Amino acid sequence: MTVPPDPRAGVSRRSFLKGSAVAGLASTGLTAAATAADGPTTFGPGAHDIVLTVNGAERKVAVETRTTLLDALRDGLDLTGAKRICDRGACGGCTVLLDGQPVNSCLVLAIDAIGRPVQTVESLAQGDLPHPLLEAFVHCDALQCGYCTPGMVMSSLACLQQRGRPTREQMQHDLAGNLCRCGTYGRVFAAIERTAQAGGK
Amino acid sequence: MQPFTYVLPENLSQADAAARQPDTVLKGGGIDLVDRMKERLQTPARVVSLLPLRAELGGIAVEADGGVRLGALATLAELERHPALATPALAGLREAAASTASPQLRNRATVAGNLLQFTRCWYVRSEAFRCVHGGRGPTCLAVTGDNRYHAVMGYSDCVRVHPSNLAPPLLALDAEYTTVLEGKTRRRKLAELFPSDPRGQAPEHTLAAGEIVTALHVPPQPASARTSYAESREKQSFDWATTACAVRVVLDGGVIEAATVVLGAVAPVPLPRPAARLMLGQKPSAALFQKVADAAFTGALPLSQNGYKVTVGKAIVREALERATR
Ligand SMILES: Cc1cc2nc3c(=O)[nH]c(=O)nc-3n(C[C@H](O)[C@H](O)[C@H](O)COP(=O)(O)OP(=O)(O)OC[C@H]3O[C@@H](n4cnc5c(N)ncnc54)[C@H](O)[C@@H]3O)c2cc1C
Ligand code: FES
Ligand code: FES
Numbered sequence A: 001m002t003v004p005p006d007p008r009a010g011v012s013r014r015s016f017l018k019g020s021a022v023a024g025l026a027s028t029g030l031t032a033a034a035t036a037a038d039g040p041t042t043f044g045p046g047a048h049d050i051v052l053t054v055n056g057a058e059r060k061v062a063v064e065t066r067t068t069l070l071d072a073l074r075d076g077l078d079l080t081g082a083k084r085i086c087d088r089g090a091c092g093g094c095t096v097l098l099d100g101q102p103v104n105s106c107l108v109l110a111i112d113a114i115g116r117p118v119q120t121v122e123s124l125a126q127g128d129l130p131h132p133l134l135e136a137f138v139h140c141d142a143l144q145c146g147y148c149t150p151g152m153v154m155s156s157l158a159c160l161q162q163r164g165r166p167t168r169e170q171m172q173h174d175l176a177g178n179l180c181r182c183g184t185y186g187r188v189f190a191a192i193e194r195t196a197q198a199g200g201k
Numbered sequence B: 001m002q003p004f005t006y007v008l009p010e011n012l013s014q015a016d017a018a019a020r021q022p023d024t025v026l027k028g029g030g031i032d033l034v035d036r037m038k039e040r041l042q043t044p045a046r047v048v049s050l051l052p053l054r055a056e057l058g059g060i061a062v063e064a065d066g067g068v069r070l071g072a073l074a075t076l077a078e079l080e081r082h083p084a085l086a087t088p089a090l091a092g093l094r095e096a097a098a099s100t101a102s103p104q105l106r107n108r109a110t111v112a113g114n115l116l117q118f119t120r121c122w123y124v125r126s127e128a129f130r131c132v133h134g135g136r137g138p139t140c141l142a143v144t145g146d147n148r149y150h151a152v153m154g155y156s157d158c159v160r161v162h163p164s165n166l167a168p169p170l171l172a173l174d175a176e177y178t179t180v181l182e183g184k185t186r187r188r189k190l191a192e193l194f195p196s197d198p199r200g201q202a203p204e205h206t207l208a209a210g211e212i213v214t215a216l217h218v219p220p221q222p223a224s225a226r227t228s229y230a231e232s233r234e235k236q237s238f239d240w241a242t243t244a245c246a247v248r249v250v251l252d253g254g255v256i257e258a259a260t261v262v263l264g265a266v267a268p269v270p271l272p273r274p275a276a277r278l279m280l281g282q283k284p285s286a287a288l289f290q291k292v293a294d295a296a297f298t299g300a301l302p303l304s305q306n307g308y309k310v311t312v313g314k315a316i317v318r319e320a321l322e323r324a325t326r
Helices: A013-017 A023-027 A069-076 A132-139 A149-163 A168-174 A185-197 B012-019 B031-038 B051-057 B076-081 B088-098 B111-116 B167-172 B274-279 B286-296 B308-325
Strands: A041-043 A048-054 A057-063 A095-098 A101-104 A117-119 B005-008 B024-027 B046-049 B060-062 B068-071 B176-181 B184-189 B212-218 B225-232 B243-252 B255-264
Touching: A048 A069, A057 A069, A069 A095, A095 A149, A101 A149, A132 A149, A132 A185, A149 A168, A149 A185, A168 A185, B012 B024, B012 B046, B012 B051, B012 B176, B012 B212, B024 B031, B031 B111, B051 B212, B076 B088, B076 B111, B088 B167, B088 B225, B088 B243, B111 B167, B111 B212, B167 B225, B167 B243, B167 B255, B225 B308, B243 B308, B255 B274, B255 B286, B255 B308, B274 B286, B286 B308
Parallel strands: A048 A117, B005 B046, B024 B046
Antiparallel strands: A041 B005, A048 A057, A095 A101, A095 A117, B060 B068, B068 B212, B176 B184, B176 B212, B225 B243, B243 B255
């Protein structure tokens, strides 16, 4: 299929219409991607405005190609729940849900998250109303310094969403990507159990 | 990370053309690549993402002949959960995927990226060290340096180890891989992906510049085939293996009819061991497995700090064999 290039601001008509990874971007009319007439979509090396779907809302954020999802969330969108600890996929402090699955946002390029739902720990409170899982973390005293906690919470959330009533073994498996130097693991498991018993996901 | 141009192809032929541009690297999940770019070990002008090609290069499917096709972009999490891998014949592959890294990493890490990840040698992976495999110096610094996680066999002038969890079980299953380069598709035995002479200056795989792995193929397995995977490591999760072993056996009336043993994390490439032949025509027994484990490490030449790998590795071979024949 050959579609003539659209003269609008360097974004081809085809890339404007196609249902690819940049659809979310294109449909907002942002002119971030420089797309040759029939070549692939390219970004960079400079800065671009992209749109990310974070906690259900479309958010515009300026990124470079090298910006990670974590840095886009923290520095660009002021969502500082996810923590930057190792920045190398080796601690879980930056865990967010991408397409409903926990990932290390420090190793995901922000551009790779275009058009895919991102959920951060901030989504778990509506004003003063906490999600049952957060309440359970408080009730079970499942945090000490709290630095690993946003990541722990997101992995716990995914565990509950996928398993309903997880066993301790399943919790260990699902939370194996979150390190806590304060040693809160046992209490985190108790908080997951409490949430599951109350039927809250 | 250095700035780079990020290319999102719409189809395989665009990816193929983009990947052959100078100073360009391919990216799957990006777990290994982004890490190396952050460390400035790799500073490409262009990165071509394969992720937009998930529909073409992803997924796991049982093929017409009963074999299993793993898309190059299938994630380790998919391998862990997919029903096509829920058979005793593919248990070793499933176990190897499930014990890799962490849940978050398995959700992103792809099959091809896992096989093609760079060695974890701390000299190679640090800009500061002038080592041969890193392309920054004349010799392998681990030979006389801190070599506790390095090779005990199969090395010449560089003692890095191949870290992939998936390579040993896929080799044990005699898997093949398909690539695309300049519009041409080729299918080869997985063993050909790894260099036959893994010297310091040799790359860790045999792909040509810009060659894209599109899929792995596991051949159909007889009903009585069993595989298993066992590894030693220092932490319960988040850790590469210190020794690993995948085995495949086919039992006929209680007698071992076919057997393969592949070691991981002990050599610069994943290492099939001819010792497996000792089991042919034999009945499984602890004594037999001990003999195979000893023979699998024949010729091992441990370095100053990694002699433990021979002892532990033999126990891991026995564990894998016991699990496969239980
Ligand atoms: C904390 C931590 C612990 C880990 N533990 C383990 C472990 O226990 N066992 C283990 O095996 N791994 C482990 N890993 C490594 C991880 O599994 C790999 O980094 C991951 O599988 C790489 O896959 P990827 O898709 O992200 O590859 P990428 O990072 O995208 O790519 C890796 C390399 O492969 C090339 N490449 C990727 N796809 C293709 C393709 N289709 N065709 C051609 N070239 C391609 C890229 O150019 C790059 O050079 C760990 C990683 C971390 C951070
Ligand atoms: S900051 Fe991402 S895993 Fe540690
Ligand atoms: S509560 Fe301190 S690191 Fe987990």
